[in-house]
Amino acid sequence: MFLAKIHIRLKPTVNDPQGLTIRGGLRQLGFDSVTSVRAGKFMEVILEESDEELARASVAEMCDKLLANPIIEEYTFELEPA
Numbered sequence: 001m002f003l004a005k006i007h008i009r010l011k012p013t014v015n016d017p018q019g020l021t022i023r024g025g026l027r028q029l030g031f032d033s034v035t036s037v038r039a040g041k042f043m044e045v046i047l048e049e050s051d052e053e054l055a056r057a058s059v060a061e062m063c064d065k066l067l068a069n070p071i072i073e074e075y076t077f078e079l080e081p082a
C-alpha cells in the first residue's frame with residue numbers, strides 16, 4: 001500500500017482570483033508584507049498497490065484524467081509506504 005500526497009496548482013500564466021482575494025484579506029489583517037498568494041489543492045490518496053512503479057503510474061493517470069485540469073493546472077506528487 002502507498003500514500004500519495006498530491007499538490008495541484010494553477011499554472012503560473014493562469015489568473016488566480018482566489019489567491020488575489022486571500023492576499024487582500026491578509027493585507028486587511030495587517031500582513032502588509034504579503035505580495036502574492038497562489039491557491040491550490042492538496043489531496044491524499046491511499047492505493048492498494050504492491051509495486052511503487054505501478055502506484056506512480058496510477059497516480060499520474062488519476063491526475064491527468066480527473067484530479068487536475070491539464071489545461072490550467074499542474075501537479076506534483078510524492079509516494080510513501082502506507
